[in-house]
Amino acid sequence: MTEKGTGGVSTPRTPLKSILTAKAKGIPHDVDGTVKAQTLEELHSLQRKRSAPNTPLQGTPTAFVNLSEDERQRLQLQSISASLASGTRGTGPKVVRGDPGGCKSRAVTHVEHHHVEAPVISVSDSALKFTHVLYNLSPGELYEQALKYEKGSFLTSSGAIATLSGAKTGRSPRDKRVVIDDITQDELWWGKGSPNIEMDEHTFMVNRERAVDYLNSLEKVFVNDQFLNWDPKNRIKVRIVSCRAYHSLFMHNMCIRPTIEELENFGTPDFTIYNAGQFPCNRYTHYMTSSTSIDINLTRKEMVILGTQYAGEMKKGLFSLMHYLMPKRQILSLHSGCNMGKDGDVALFFGLSGTGKTTLSTDHNRFLIGDDEHCWSDDGVSNIEGGCYAKCIDLSKEKEPDIWNAIKFGTVLENVVFDEHTREVDYTDKSVTENTRAAYPIEFIPNAKIPCVGPHPKNVILLACDAFGVLPPVSKLSLAQTMYHFISGYTALVAGTVDDIKEPTATFSSCFGAAFLMLHPTKYAAMLAEKMQKHGATGWLVNTGWCGGSYGTGNRIKLSYTRKIIDSIHSGNLSNATYEKTKVFGLEIPSEIEGVPAEILRPENAWANKEAYKNTLLKLAGLFKNNFETFMEYKIEEGNKLTEEIRAAGPIF
Numbered sequence: 001m002t003e004k005g006t007g008g009v010s011t012p013r014t015p016l017k018s019i020l021t022a023k024a025k026g027i028p029h030d031v032d033g034t035v036k037a038q039t040l041e042e043l044h045s046l047q048r049k050r051s052a053p054n055t056p057l058q059g060t061p062t063a064f065v066n067l068s069e070d071e072r073q074r075l076q077l078q079s080i081s082a083s084l085a086s087g088t089r090g091t092g093p094k095v096v097r098g099d100p101g102g103c104k105s106r107a108v109t110h111v112e113h114h115h116v117e118a119p120v121i122s123v124s125d126s127a128l129k130f131t132h133v134l135y136n137l138s139p140g141e142l143y144e145q146a147l148k149y150e151k152g153s154f155l156t157s158s159g160a161i162a163t164l165s166g167a168k169t170g171r172s173p174r175d176k177r178v179v180i181d182d183i184t185q186d187e188l189w190w191g192k193g194s195p196n197i198e199m200d201e202h203t204f205m206v207n208r209e210r211a212v213d214y215l216n217s218l219e220k221v222f223v224n225d226q227f228l229n230w231d232p233k234n235r236i237k238v239r240i241v242s243c244r245a246y247h248s249l250f251m252h253n254m255c256i257r258p259t260i261e262e263l264e265n266f267g268t269p270d271f272t273i274y275n276a277g278q279f280p281c282n283r284y285t286h287y288m289t290s291s292t293s294i295d296i297n298l299t300r301k302e303m304v305i306l307g308t309q310y311a312g313e314m315k316k317g318l319f320s321l322m323h324y325l326m327p328k329r330q331i332l333s334l335h336s337g338c339n340m341g342k343d344g345d346v347a348l349f350f351g352l353s354g355t356g357k358t359t360l361s362t363d364h365n366r367f368l369i370g371d372d373e374h375c376w377s378d379d380g381v382s383n384i385e386g387g388c389y390a391k392c393i394d395l396s397k398e399k400e401p402d403i404w405n406a407i408k409f410g411t412v413l414e415n416v417v418f419d420e421h422t423r424e425v426d427y428t429d430k431s432v433t434e435n436t437r438a439a440y441p442i443e444f445i446p447n448a449k450i451p452c453v454g455p456h457p458k459n460v461i462l463l464a465c466d467a468f469g470v471l472p473p474v475s476k477l478s479l480a481q482t483m484y485h486f487i488s489g490y491t492a493l494v495a496g497t498v499d500d501i502k503e504p505t506a507t508f509s510s511c512f513g514a515a516f517l518m519l520h521p522t523k524y525a526a527m528l529a530e531k532m533q534k535h536g537a538t539g540w541l542v543n544t545g546w547c548g549g550s551y552g553t554g555n556r557i558k559l560s561y562t563r564k565i566i567d568s569i570h571s572g573n574l575s576n577a578t579y580e581k582t583k584v585f586g587l588e589i590p591s592e593i594e595g596v597p598a599e600i601l602r603p604e605n606a607w608a609n610k611e612a613y614k615n616t617l618l619k620l621a622g623l624f625k626n627n628f629e630t631f632m633e634y635k636i637e638e639g640n641k642l643t644e645e646i647r648a649a650g651p652i653f
């Protein structure tokens, strides 16, 4: 008998011989060098080494040392069952570890949760089944789950896994609801301009029950226990319960990954997400205006997702949570990228979606602290996340080499198109969406700064992608101007990230992230002003959008020019340049920057039609003015001096 060897050459079949050296550890051999396994099944079981225990504890960390592995498993399952407890029945499902279709599950345990003494009226079928829990799986295990069970999951040529997020390929801010109760009523920002659309506690529970029942009806759910915030003093423990390996891997990459020891001592999470995104909300439910609902309950410390599988909802839901928790501790939460030079100079990059936070903070010559969400405390800056979420549309190896190289085994590629045979991704293809994305752990960027913390920022760079093409590529800001532009949060919304937006249009979003704010924007602005003043940070406005004309006529500023501009900010050269003040916006423009054509620095020089330039400039100034009206009645600080200065720092015409 023969079998096919490589290259199609038939080779004689030989007995299963060990090719391992005697030094190979942990694999049992017998004396003559063949593996000990008696059956192929046993051999395959040897292939996978049993991992060190990784079970979270409910109780005190001191107790676990004396626990047996079985006891740990029991406590872990109890904690997960409690998370999944139904609100009406008061009990959690029967949970068991492992894949129902995979290897034999260990320790079949029936766990009941006893915190509510609800009378058992009847037993439904769901009470008779087990829910299998896939707990903190590794990327390899999650790949297998996705490839085996999730339609639309494929290996690409770089090793990244491609997946589809379903009908939604961006966030759905209109479907976000926040529970209003005695506490949040007074604390949060509600009403005009606020992203927080209210929902009552009862309706939240209706949606929570819908999500929990859906999750419990499944054969298996994924549970991730992870952290937010690299500042050890202000670390938040989060649990994410989801139904797709895609969601579990996405959060594995995006949140901070616990070590085995940290996981053993995890205890009770500070916040839990129930992601039942495959299942719609019930439109007969009060407050529902579509089949999608993203509900945050700060008092219960829970978030429910129904009717959208876009993973960014989880990331940004947690960011909203941090925008609530951190300011309570006098820590400023920021929608910004952050990096650090070799001399320890830190820069923040604020900007709305698509303005360049990820692209510009990922800089081969600097240490990456994070690309999207940070905290600024009295100790300095810290990244909230453990990963990056880069836009992939038109990604090129030459222009963004570090992001390109981060797209490898472990990375989740959302909604990209690839060649069905070669599995090469075509980053120019927008067939599924413009908002194609890659989610990867921050260590995939070679010069990431781990732990992701740094000293107080030296430069605060406000990014705007100006579709009108009238803002200068760079200008130096006074503190009042920085605050004015921070509160305004101007950009041209780039297609795709938020549903239904197809072309760039001017938009204002305070603090460059109004969609994620929990408190009034002036609260964050006041903290930023105080911190910038205290630590002597300089503000800059960088237009990463159009020049030489508006969208349609002009062109987007070359990324290589923007990088030169940013380099000159970091090096300190730009602080020493000579400046000229522009009309209307009163922005200080440098006369020259090494490597950047001088004519693009002054927008009016770059426009062929001067009349059109002037009209467009006034039009944009008018939009700024209108937008700022809303903030006129708010004070930024006690005494009001800065408030007055900020008002005066806007366009004058």
Ligand SMILES: Nc1ncnc2c1ncn2[C@@H]1O[C@H](COP(=O)(O)OP(=O)(O)OP(=O)(O)O)[C@@H](O)[C@H]1O
Residues within 6 Å of the ligand: 351, 352, 353, 354, 355, 356, 357, 358, 359, 360, 371, 372, 389, 390, 391, 392, 393, 497, 544, 545, 556, 557, 558, 559, 560, 562
């Ligand atoms: N001059 C430029 N400066 C910065 N980015 C540019 C420029 N020209 C083109 N781009 C492109 O614009 C996009 C900027 O997206 P990026 O991922 O950095 O946005 P972001 O601010 O991180 O948004 P989000 O908060 O949604 O993650 C990238 O696709 C980048 O290639």
Ligand SMILES: O=C([O-])CC(=O)C(=O)O
Residues within 6 Å of the ligand: 170, 171, 312, 313, 315, 316, 352, 353, 372, 389, 497
């Ligand atoms: O949330 C998303 O989908 C992407 C993102 O970072 C943002 O919009 O700021």
Ligand SMILES: [Ca+2]
Residues within 6 Å of the ligand: 357, 358, 359, 371, 372, 389, 390, 391
């Ligand atoms: Ca980003």
Ligand SMILES: [Mn+2]
Residues within 6 Å of the ligand: 335, 353, 372
């Ligand atoms: Mn973002």
